[in-house]
Amino acid sequence: MTTARRKPAKATPAKATPAKATPAKATPAKVTAAQPSSDAIVLTGPPGLLRATVSVENAVDQRVAVRGLTLHRSGQQALAGAGAAVIAPGATAQVPVSFRLEPDTPPGEYPAEVEVGGIRREAVLRVEPDLSMHVSPRRVLAEVGGSAVTITVTNDGNLPIPLAAVVRARTDDGGPDPGPDVTLTLTDATTAAPGTTSVLRGSLSVPDELDPTRRHTARVPVGTADLDVIILPRDPSE
Known part of the structure; x- marks a missing residue:
């Protein structure tokens, strides 16, 4: 009796499954607005009348008259303000100052500089709502x-x-x-x-x-x- 020989089974090659790459999520950088320094002049009020008190020191040995205050804003014309004082030699005076902006200036905070006696100082304009x-x-x-x-x-x-x-x-x-x-x-x-x-x-x-x-x-x-x-x-x- 003849016995049939079994054919060897063909090996099926395993399919390689490609690994899926997971892209890393980019974390957006946080942008923090620059804060005004603690000694900045803060002028507050409606657009028609922003007020502050400025400390002015007289470091010379003669009286000094403070006049001609000027407000400087980026992209805007310089604006003259109100405020005057006569300071004795070596003394420091608290000078009330005020500025009038355009009446339709929206509420908010605006960076600026106040020029007092030819010296510019950092300032912040805090414009309040005005329902007029x-x-x-x-x-x-x-x-x-x-x-x-x-x-x-x-x-x-x-x-x-x-x-x-x-x-x-x-x-x-x-x-x-x-x-x-x-x-x-x-x-x-x-x-x-x-x-x-x-x-x-x-x-x-x-x-x-x-x-x-x-x-x-x-x-x-x-x-x-x-x-x-x-x-x-x-x-x-x-």
């Missing part, structure tokens, strides 16, 4: 019913101020209790940007239940300003 607005005309006459009105609004501050399309105010006849509302309706709601002037049109609505024998007033809010509305006495038959 005025309306023209300041006072208007109104009658019972509706009447057209045109007002000019100027934002004198350094922040945008929203102006609502519809605002109301209680009437006052000098008595203890407030009266019904006067309503100001503007054509459109808008926002007054710093340093801008806008002409706004709308209407005033005065309720007819007001006592016709009395004079009534109402202070209608327009942003942070007020429009004074005056309703004069009228003939009761009207």
